[in-house]
Amino acid sequence: MADHKHGEMNIEVQEKTFDGFVKTVAWACVVIIATLIFIALVNG
Template sequence: MADHKHGEMDIEVQQKTFDGFMKAVSWSAVIIICVLIFIALVNG
């Protein structure tokens, strides 16, 4: 079994995946807030 050395692994793919996930979560939150505001305004 190989010895693990901290900081040597290529994590570019994981970083791109995490960035995409965070972008999706951020946009989802913005859309949900906008929908809730719209619903509150329509129901007056």
């Protein structure tokens, strides 16, 4: 088995993927909230 040394793995791709996921979720939340507000105002 290979010796594992903590902290030596290149994780740039994983970090970029996670950042993209967080941004996507944040935008989705904004869109959902805006849609709910719009629906509440129209049906008001």
